[in-house]
Amino acid sequence: MARPATTYSRGLPALALATVAALAAALALVFFYAPLDADQGFVQKIFYIHVPLAIVSLCGFVLGGIFGIWQLRTGERKWDMRSYVAIHMSLIFGIAALIAGSIWAKASWGHWWEWSDPTLVSFLIVLLLFATYQPLRFSIEEPERQARYASVFAIVAGAFVPMNFVVVRLSQGFVHPRVLTLTGGRLPGSMQLTFAVSLIAIALLFTTLWKFELSAKNTRMQLRAARRALLGDDAVRPLGRSAAPS
């Protein structure tokens, strides 16, 4: 059997370095290169953090669903673990995006929360749905069933993400024009470049953290297996109640 721990940690240092470089470049561009917004001034720069965080976390949720499909097709636990870590990371990124968005909303619209922005509302609904992923895992004890049910949830919720955005957008009755299209269609070139670099940096950060957590979890599992083999079953305490694959 190949040592699976190495597959996750392979390339991790290089990836981490690339992430640091990309983040530094993104921040440098945000603060020194991108022009100040004519209306909103300095506070608009939070857009370069907020929007990439939101996009990456939504992609992570959908990715969790895709890994879930593979878990159901192959029945291999590694896909469940990838799906779990992707959703777990996306939740953290999503909450960060929501907080950043709230700050931006307070500064530019005067309110911490704005119901008339469909993207914001859709994002909240998606986050509320995925927040139930861990409670669901927590309350299933049998590992094999936990993996299967979590994957089913990840697939259904992953498919829900785009549908939810369409419906919430329609519910606003087309009266609110989009200020910032996701492709940055109406942004000046320098802002587009900064945005693209920020997006890449945040995506790299997500990948690094995802790989790091996978590698850490894998190592811990191997360590437990090794201890069990060497010292006997009694030497290894059972894991406390945990939502993580074990």
Add this chain to the structure above:
Amino acid sequence: MRSVLAILRKDLLLELRTFETLPAMVLFSIVTFVIFHFALNRGSLAGQLAAGILTATLLFAAMLAINRLFVAEREQGGFDAFLLAPVDRSVLLLAKAAALFVFLVVLEVFALPAFALLLLGPSLARSLGGLVVLLALTDVALAVIGTLVSAIAVQTRARDLIGPIIALPLLIPALIALARGASPLLSGHGRTFPQGHWLAILGLYDLVFALLAYAVFDFLLED
């Protein structure tokens, strides 16, 4: 198809003989209308407010049925018996969703007149047809998503908690369509039929989740 009807018949017969879930749902909805009357301190409602209260009440009454949908199967070994039977597993999804749909229709047969009597200001007579179409499409969404979530939640330790917290966010788009589509119908002088795009959203939502539930349901029964 015959096995779908057999399971559906079993569920309806069980309900007819025990009268466990449906009376509770109807009572729950009527009590909720009374609570809304006091909470809002209003004698009669119209428009968006009426649509919202109808939506929320029907949703929470539906949650009662969703929570109980698979409990008998789980506690009395119905899942094992079903897995032993030489039938396709999606039969169970179809039968349970149909049973839930019937429950919801019966609930609405009682809850809608009660709502019109207790809270609704304008008469329903003109727009009843449109409302029935809207409610039927919403019931399909509630039935499909309810069955799927119930099948997931029934195997968890805290099923009464897990079911609602997963079902509510999943149902939000359908509930948006119901509440917004029903609003002009309940205003008394507006449209008599919901706007087309709400019906289209509900239809699309029903279709996508029916296909999705069909695709993943088998994995919830494996053992």
